[in-house]
Amino acid sequence: MAELQLKSVEKMYGNGFKAVHGIDLDVKDGEFMVLVGPSGCAKSTTLRMIAGLETISGGEIRIGDKIINDLTPGKRGIAMVFQNYALYPHMKVRKNLSFGLKLKRKPKDEIEESTGEVSGILEIDELLDRLPKQLSGGQAQRVAVGRALIKSPEVFLFDEPLSNLDAKLRASMRVRITDLHKRLREEGRPATVIYVTHDQVEAMTMGDRICVMKDGHIMQVADPVTLYEKPANAFVAGFIGMPEMNLADAELSLDGGAKLTLAGQTITAPADLAARLNAAPGPVTMGIRPQHMTLTPDGEENAFSGTIHNIEFMGHEVNVHVTVGEASFIAVVPTSQFDLKLQRGDRVGLRPTGTQMHIFDKASGENVSLAQ
Amino acid sequence: MTAIPQISADTLANMEKQRRRARVSSTFRYSLLIIVGLIMVYPLVWMFGASFKTNAEIFSSPSFWPKEPTVQGYIDGWQTSTPYTFAKFFGNSMLIIIPKMIGTAISCTLVAYGFARFDFPFKKIIFSTVIATLLLPNVVTRIPQYLLFRDIGWLDSFLPLWVPSALAGDAFFVFMLIQFLRAIPRDMEEAARVDGANTLQTLIYIVVPMLMPALISVCLFQFMWTMNDFLGPLIYLSSVENYPISLALKLSIDTTEAFAWNQILAMSCLALAPSLFVFFMAQKYFIEGISTGGVKG
Ligand SMILES: Nc1ncnc2c1ncn2[C@@H]1O[C@H](COP(=O)(O)OP(=O)(O)OP(=O)(O)O)[C@@H](O)[C@H]1O
Numbered sequence: 018m019a020e021l022q023l024k025s026v027e028k029m030y031g032n033g034f035k036a037v038h039g040i041d042l043d044v045k046d047g048e049f050m051v052l053v054g055p056s057g058c059a060k061s062t063t064l065r066m067i068a069g070l071e072t073i074s075g076g077e078i079r080i081g082d083k084i085i086n087d088l089t090p091g092k093r094g095i096a097m098v099f100q101n102y103a104l105y106p107h108m109k110v111r112k113n114l115s116f117g118l119k120l121k122r123k124p125k126d127e128i129e130e131s132t133g134e135v136s137g138i139l140e141i142d143e144l145l146d147r148l149p150k151q152l153s154g155g156q157a158q159r160v161a162v163g164r165a166l167i168k169s170p171e172v173f174l175f176d177e178p179l180s181n182l183d184a185k186l187r188a189s190m191r192v193r194i195t196d197l198h199k200r201l202r203e204e205g206r207p208a209t210v211i212y213v214t215h216d217q218v219e220a221m222t223m224g225d226r227i228c229v230m231k232d233g234h235i236m237q238v239a240d241p242v243t244l245y246e247k248p249a250n251a252f253v254a255g256f257i258g259m260p261e262m263n264l265a266d267a268e269l270s271l272d273g274g275a276k277l278t279l280a281g282q283t284i285t286a287p288a289d290l291a292a293r294l295n296a297a298p299g300p301v302t303m304g305i306r307p308q309h310m311t312l313t314p315d316g317e318e319n320a321f322s323g324t325i326h327n328i329e330f331m332g333h334e335v336n337v338h339v340t341v342g343e344a345s346f347i348a349v350v351p352t353s354q355f356d357l358k359l360q361r362g363d364r365v366g367l368r369p370t371g372t373q374m375h376i377f378d379k380a381s382g383e384n385v386s387l388a389q
Numbered sequence: 390m391t392a393i394p395q396i397s398a399d400t401l402a403n404m405e406k407q408r409r410r411a412r413v414s415s416t417f418r419y420s421l422l423i424i425v426g427l428i429m430v431y432p433l434v435w436m437f438g439a440s441f442k443t444n445a446e447i448f449s450s451p452s453f454w455p456k457e458p459t460v461q462g463y464i465d466g467w468q469t470s471t472p473y474t475f476a477k478f479f480g481n482s483m484l485i486i487i488p489k490m491i492g493t494a495i496s497c498t499l500v501a502y503g504f505a506r507f508d509f510p511f512k513k514i515i516f517s518t519v520i521a522t523l524l525l526p527n528v529v530t531r532i533p534q535y536l537l538f539r540d541i542g543w544l545d546s547f548l549p550l551w552v553p554s555a556l557a558g559d560a561f562f563v564f565m566l567i568q569f570l571r572a573i574p575r576d577m578e579e580a581a582r583v584d585g586a587n588t589l590q591t592l593i594y595i596v597v598p599m600l601m602p603a604l605i606s607v608c609l610f611q612f613m614w615t616m617n618d619f620l621g622p623l624i625y626l627s628s629v630e631n632y633p634i635s636l637a638l639k640l641s642i643d644t645t646e647a648f649a650w651n652q653i654l655a656m657s658c659l660a661l662a663p664s665l666f667v668f669f670m671a672q673k674y675f676i677e678g679i680s681t682g683g684v685k686g
């Protein structure tokens with residue numbers, strides 16, 4: 018059993034900078050957990066504390082039922098894939114793969130067998146006798162994954178392993194890694210994975226669950242669907258989703274259904290919102306995804322009236338940027354439903370649809386529209 | 390046909406002028422370089438030529454080309470005026486150099502690794518001290534060192550020549566290795582630690598191979614400097630049987646007879662040979678090592 022538990026883990030760097038502020042995280046056995054967040058939010062720091070490459074300033078980390086705070090990296094049962102591969106430059110691929118096993122004094126035939134198996138899985142058999150500098154980025158990345166895989170660790174740690182690859186290769190490596198994870202699970206030796214990225218596409222497509230971080234705090238831990246549909250706060254709402262969720266300051270009133278006032282215009286919110294709300298009337302932040310906004314002719318009921326200030330044609334859909342008073346919104350409209358005569362400066366109505374509107378507390382950013 | 394922009398005769402003339410000027414300037418530059426270069430190597434060339442002359446001819450003709458080439462200088466010089474042949478002195482030089490080189494490589498690597506990769510109390514002060522010894526003129530420490538080694542009773546042995554270097558006494562090498570290490574990313578070492586290597590294993594299996602170019606330069610420098618060192622052996626070695634080449638050469642000058650210059654020059658040529666040989670053998674790594682940051686991305 019290799020669950021991973023972080024209990025109020027803190028990190029204070031030598032210069033007095035507090036990078037991690039007491040985070041709690043439970044990763045289940047065999048789970049693929051993605052750590053995501055903007056640059057500098059301490060994803061790498063957290064991962065490196067799990068790996069044992071940084072000391073832990075407070076709290077405890079467990080793998081299985083062992084507290085690993087004071088174990089050396091080699092004794093923690095982890096393997097790590099680094100952003101720039103970190104292959105040993107003077108060793109052939111074969112030796113790179115087997116270095117860890119050699120240190121453990123595994124018998125020679127066992128090492129050979131493992132090397133063969135791993136290089137088969139990752140399709141690097143032909144590269145075994147090359148030096149790292151003779152590999153392409155994608156090949157080097159596969160060797161780096163192989164070097165982790167060969168140790169059959171309890172926990173795999175990845176620190177932005179794909180960020181040095183071009184977009185196409187990144188997409189195929191993404192699939193390869195998730196496939197590998199599924200395959201291990203099916204073979205009955207599930208691997209727990211902690212995967213750091215700042216790319217939300219990677220996060221959404223790869224993770225069983227996603228942990229969104231900001232400034233050394235965890236903002237939300239949830240599966241991709243929950244994260245997308247029920248963001249716990251305005252930060253997560255804004256971070257996950259393309260284009261970003263529209264967030265705007267508005268005035269909430271509750272006489273006869275939820276009503277929102279923005280730039281002097283008041284609309285009645287979609288019917289389900291009032292039932293979900295757990296907020297007092299007053300100033301709030303309202304959030305709605307671009308995909309959940311429709312364009313109407315100007316002046317229709319229950320739509321904010323605004324001015325188009327940009328139109329981005331994306332192929333199968335169109336991103337329409339509309340300003341309402343001070344606030345700026347994006348609506349994503351399927352090309353088939355878009356009136357191609359519209360252009361910059363035209364006035365249109367903007368209507369929230371569906372059941373996907375969110376209200377966030379203005380001060381704390383908490384989502385106050387999640388009550389069942 | 391597409392229209393080719395017309396180049397006016399004026400521009401053409403201009404280009405021609407520029408080209409001519411560039412040619413003149415490079416001719417001038419290279420001539421100057423060659424002349425200065427020749428001035429610098431001439432003494433060496435002369436020495437090599439003169440080592441084949443008779444003692445009388447050395448002072449009678451300024452040309453470096455021997456009129457009646459002879460290897461008598463080499464034969465007599467090799468025999469020396471002592472009970473030993475020059476082979477003995479070559480052997481002594483190697484006995485001093487090789488342990489010193491190995492000691493330097495090991496100790497300086499350890500110290501540089503410590504400074505470059507670990508944090509420990511008073512690191513800054515200790516590091517400044519090490520660097521300060523770089524700036525200290527060598528002569529200042531000669532006398533205290535001499536007294537120290539005399540009290541220990543190491544005079545007239547190779548120990549005073551070996552031990553300071555084997556304890557990373559050459560701050561320059563430590564400094565050089567630290568600079569080189571700083572340019573190597575730490576990821577590989579971290580990967581090794583995750584792979585289960587302890588500090589020493591990381592050093593031996595990962596750091597040392599990456600440090601190789603720099604280590605080779607360290608060894609080369611140490612080889613040449615020790616080969617050429619005169620003062621050190623002069624101070625600590627008193628019996629002729631321990632003399633390295635640098636002292637042995639002077640030995641021939643000390644003798645009471647008229648100086649046999651052709652022998653001295655012949656042996657000087659031989660004394661140069663090991664350094665030159667080693668340098669040309671390791672030239673590739675040497676250049677790689679002193680231009681720091683020798684790791685490709
Ligand atoms: N050795 C250090 N000493 C002091 N502060 C550090 C150190 N390493 C990182 N930090 C700080 O800790 C914070 C978190 O850094 P970390 O590298 O974990 O961010 P990250 O989430 O991985 O960012 P990125 O996406 O850019 O890799 C940053 O503000 C950074 O400046």
Ligand SMILES: [Mg+2]
Pocket residue numbers: 060061062
């Ligand atoms: Mg990072």
